[in-house]
Amino acid sequence: MPDHQDPKQIQVQWDAAQYLRFGGERLRPALDLMVHLPAQTPARILDLGCGAGNLTALLQQRWPEADVLGVDGSEDMLAKARANLPRGRFIAADLNRWTPEHKLDLIYTNATLQWLPDHEQLFPRLLSFLNPGGCLAVQMPIMHDAPLRLAQVELARSPAYAGVLGEVSERRNVLDMGAYYDLLRPRVTALDIWQTTYLHILKGADPVLEWASGSSLRPYLEKMEGEQLRNFRADYARRMQLAYPPRTDGSTLLPFQRMFILARLAE
Ligand SMILES: C[S@@+](CC[C@H](N)C(=O)[O-])C[C@H]1O[C@@H](n2cnc3c(N)ncnc32)[C@H](O)[C@@H]1O
Numbered sequence: 001m002p003d004h005q006d007p008k009q010i011q012v013q014w015d016a017a018q019y020l021r022f023g024g025e026r027l028r029p030a031l032d033l034m035v036h037l038p039a040q041t042p043a044r045i046l047d048l049g050c051g052a053g054n055l056t057a058l059l060q061q062r063w064p065e066a067d068v069l070g071v072d073g074s075e076d077m078l079a080k081a082r083a084n085l086p087r088g089r090f091i092a093a094d095l096n097r098w099t100p101e102h103k104l105d106l107i108y109t110n111a112t113l114q115w116l117p118d119h120e121q122l123f124p125r126l127l128s129f130l131n132p133g134g135c136l137a138v139q140m141p142i143m144h145d146a147p148l149r150l151a152q153v154e155l156a157r158s159p160a161y162a163g164v165l166g167e168v169s170e171r172r173n174v175l176d177m178g179a180y181y182d183l184l185r186p187r188v189t190a191l192d193i194w195q196t197t198y199l200h201i202l203k204g205a206d207p208v209l210e211w212a213s214g215s216s217l218r219p220y221l222e223k224m225e226g227e228q229l230r231n232f233r234a235d236y237a238r239r240m241q242l243a244y245p246p247r248t249d250g251s252t253l254l255p256f257q258r259m260f261i262l263a264r265l266a267e
Pocket of ligand 1: 013030048049050051052055071072073074077093094095096109110111112115116215
């Protein structure tokens with residue numbers, strides 16, 4: 001498999017500007033994962049699903065001597081990444097198929113693996129990319145049972161939208177913590193798994209709609225246009241107002257659960 005794929009065949013559509021509207025809130029778990037990385041000095045680092053490259057830049061800053069590579073399937077995200085880190089190395093590829101040219105010492109992957117299926121196969125595959133002593137560091141949202149995600153699935157199945165959204169995957173890709181333990185424990189020497197619920201305090205009108213429009217709602221929105229799109233956004237916004245009603249100061253509280261995994265191979 002070549003290191004670089006034709007971007008037209010990758011087709012990961014992502015709106016970097018919409019995603020980065022909540023950049024502060026989205027940065028915090030990424031940093032929480034970063035502070036738990038092992039103390040070793042990795043020579044080769046992969047930022048898998050690097051998005052706009054802001055975390056790739058932090059990894060490079062922390063280990064200036066390391067060879068840091070960012071891989072993502074969205075040209076919009078990669079354009080931002082190349083602007084963020086002009087001397088960085090970025091590759092456009094479908095993460096379901098891409099394999100690195102060289103073995104790695106650290107795979108850092110923030111808010112990305114929840115988009116990829118078959119974690120029972122995916123995680124061992126990622127471990128196989130590592131050198132002895134190498135580390136896989138993962139952060140993934142676990143929101144599939146939260147109103148934010150349930151409303152997307154329910155609306156997509158409703159008569160008004162099923163015709164156009166019926167095929168969109170529910171993407172319940174993330175397993176429970178015990179399943180990752182069983183999967184990874186026999187393969188690694190050190191394993192740390194934990195979950196955190198962040199309480200995001202959002203401002204403005206319909207902030208949950210705006211939040212989701214930059215991530216989980218995107219596969220639905222991109223299938224519609226015109227009046228149907230406007231109606232869907234309004235229906236989703238109404239459900240979000242009920243599920244996450246504004247507080248007396250006008251803020252909206254969005255509890256957001258995330259899973260962290262650090263898995264290190266034996267030397
Ligand atoms: C939520 S963003 C996270 C970006 C970055 N890691 C961050 O935390 O800011 C998820 C990223 O995964 C990428 N992505 C999702 N599925 C992909 C796939 N199959 N192949 C390549 N990239 C993919 C998207 O393009 C997007 O940039």
